[in-house]
Structures are given as C-alpha cells and as structure tokens.
Amino acid sequence: MSTTGFDDSDLHDPAGSVLVLVDESYSPFVAAAAIVIESSEARRLNADVEALYTTWRRTFYLDGLPSFEEFRRRGFHASSDPREVRSAFVDFLADNLAFKTFIVYSDGSSMPELSEKQRLMMVLDRLLRDVLRTYHGRPKVTVLFESAEDLNKYFRRVATRAATATRRHGPEVQVMFGMKREPSLLALPDYVLHVFNQWRTRQGDEPAVLDPLNFESRFFRSIEGSLSVARSIDGSRVIRRGFGIQR
Template sequence: MKLFMDESGNGNASQPLIVGAVELGDDAEDIEERIQDLYKRLVARRSLTGFGSFEDFRKDGFHSSNDPTEISVPFRELMRTTFFRAYMVVTDRTSFPRNAESELIEFMYVKLLSDLLIRHRHEPEFLCYIEQSEEMASIIRRLPDAVARRARKKAGRDASLPRPNISMVAKRDYMSTAIIDYVMADVSRWLQKDRTKNPKDYAYRAFREIEPSVSMLYSFELGRISSRKDPLH
C-alpha cells in the first residue's frame, strides 16, 4: 500500500486549507508508469513550446493550478480510468485562529496519517510519499514519531501498527502525487462555492466527478462532509 500526499497551503486565508492523501493499491507502479508515459507524450508537443505554463509543466510535471487545458484534460481522463482512494482533512481556519499555517499543516498531517495508519494496521508496510517543498522539510522529520504516537493513543498501546515510512519526493520522480493535487483543487473550488449543488456550476460538476473516489472528506468545522460509506450523491 502506498500513499501520496500533498497540502494546499499557500498563505491565502480566504481559501480552505487541505491536507490530502491518495491511496494506490498493488498496481501503484503501473499507475505511476502510465502517468510518466502521459507526461512524456505531452511534453513532446511542439505546439505548446514557449507557452509559460507549458514550460512549467515541462520542468515540474503536472500541477492543477498551472496546467493549461491541453495538459489538464488528458490527465483528468487518465484519472477517470484509474482506481484510487482519496482522503482529506480541511479547515477554514476559524477553529484555529491563533495557529500559523505551518502549525496547522503539521497538525493536519498527523491527524490524517494517524487515522490512516490505524485503518491500514494489518498492512505489512506503510509507505507515504509527500511532495517536496521548503515548508515540509522541517515538518517531515517529526512526522513518523508524532503519527505513531497519536495512532497508539487512539488505537491502544497494545495495538499492532506498522511503522510509518514517510519520505519527501520531487513530483517529477513520483508523478502520482499529482492525483491528490488535482482532487484537492476540485474540492477547494467546490468548498469556496459553499458546496453548491447547482449542475450549471463547474465547481459542482468537477466535485461530482471525483467524489466516487473520495473515501473521506472531513472538515474540522463541519465534520464529515462526504465519505465512501456516506456520499453526497
């Protein structure tokens, strides 16, 4: 079992803060290969040469906030034919008025990872890859112990839990991280539209598209918004 994680922190308090994970099963390597192959095909498109966001894509790989339509559409098509489970925790920051964004991100990583560690306690290994960033460099060193400590407190000291193996990786090396990046972007747009149910609104349609793959979307202010057992649609 492999988890690929990312966070939406950008210092903008008007946007929801999300920490998310996508779980890939035994075919994780095949999925990564499909994404890498798509990247190679798209990066060879000469018609986009010189276009700023395409040059960013060429350098950094898939990223929902930067990818032009010629990149995002085929990637979304790949996502539609890929089985994955997404888990997210989100806050609008009102529950944590005195916390810096970096503190919130660390707390949310520990919360989500400890819950997933308990969920997958029978797995032989717990591999987690987090997209590389300056903000995560100091946090990631503390995560394994903090996650294990919180999980044992919740599950009981005698519970058998795998040791979390958490690594920070560049998106170019593990492009599967782009899946959770795209999922979080769709969730963020939908939340900013007050969880609209208007099918004329793209934010609603995009959320409905990815919701079947959402195993858990939990808000610190609203509680559980959606889950595989209790979907909105």
C-alpha cells in the first residue's frame, strides 16, 4: 500500500483497476460516501465535469450573486452552489451514472459518548472495508480523499487498517489526497453525499420513500441508479438500489 498526493496521471491505472473518490460530512449526521469509477472511465468523466464547470462559470445572468462567485473560484460544491448550478449538476449525475455509490452514516444514537471525529473514523472504516471487499478481485484500487488538512493522517490510518484487514488475495491499494477541481471528479462524492443526506433527513424515522412531490426525492432519484448500498452503523438500516425503498 502506498500514499501519495494527487497527480493527473493517476487517473489512468492498469486495466480493471478502480478509482474510489471519498468525501465526508458532519451535518445533518456524520456520513461518508465512496464513488467508485472504472479507471478506464476516469479521464473521460473528469473531463466532462470540467466541461460542465467551464460552461456554467460563464453564465452571465448569475453575475454578482455571492454563491456564484464562490462557485467560479472553487468549482462545484453542493451545499453552497446556487440553485441553478446545483440543478445542472444533478441533471449531470442523472445522465452520467458511470459509477457506483457506497454510503455509511451515523446519527450517534448507539454511541453518544463518541465525538464526531471518532464516529467519522468508524464510518470511514466500514465504508472502505465494504468497497475493498466488493472490489477485492481488481488489480489496483486507488482511494482518493478530498484533503482535510489535519484529518489527512487519520484518513490515511483508517485506509491502511481497512486495506490490511481485507488484503488477503486483495488488490494493490493506493491512497491519495486531492483538492477541489484537482481533480474535478471530487465534485461527485460531494454532491452525491449532499443529495443523500437531504433525502434521508426528510425521511426521519419513517420508512424510506421516493415521493415525487418533494425535491429531495427528485434529486435522490438522480443518483439512485448508482447506489450499491447505504447503511447506518447505528442499527440495521440498509438501503440498496431497488430494495428497501417504497415507491
């Protein structure tokens, strides 16, 4: 297992390899998402996200809107993008499901004594073990975190532990760190996790549903086709594509 910074050449690995993009959130609950892309698709999909950014940053009618100026500086960021930009990226997700999604989350109900950072590490550990077990037959798995400065050493430690626990007959695992738009693909886990969080929060303790009358469900439907599994570490709640979702 190796750990490096991101370089554009890393978007092309041996045939059969996968790129795993990871992002995390603390609100409305601690959660992490992994977007898995075949290495053969990574460059194309990265170019598509960059092209969408280039198109939208030229949108004259949003000039002067603070959230739009932030988008121009930073690229796509689901929690702060203007509504128009957010809708455009959700449309992009719906049309480009060349990836698989894994999500693990925790509302702290079963372990209230743990800090948010401790719960995040548990969430990431479960997430990465799920991914590495699913793709154990691949020649290489590259895990790319969005850099979180002081947290990077903990991310690296969790990834190393997960790789060690699942490495029997497993792939080579490389851990890397990138930043917004380096690569642009990091917008994918950011958006997918935001969409899931908003939808799951609306459900509360009720059974998961897809209600076309609310935008959280409509946005969630854009990513549902990519969903392999979303699970809570606080209980038995598991959501799989086509299962456990009432229509």
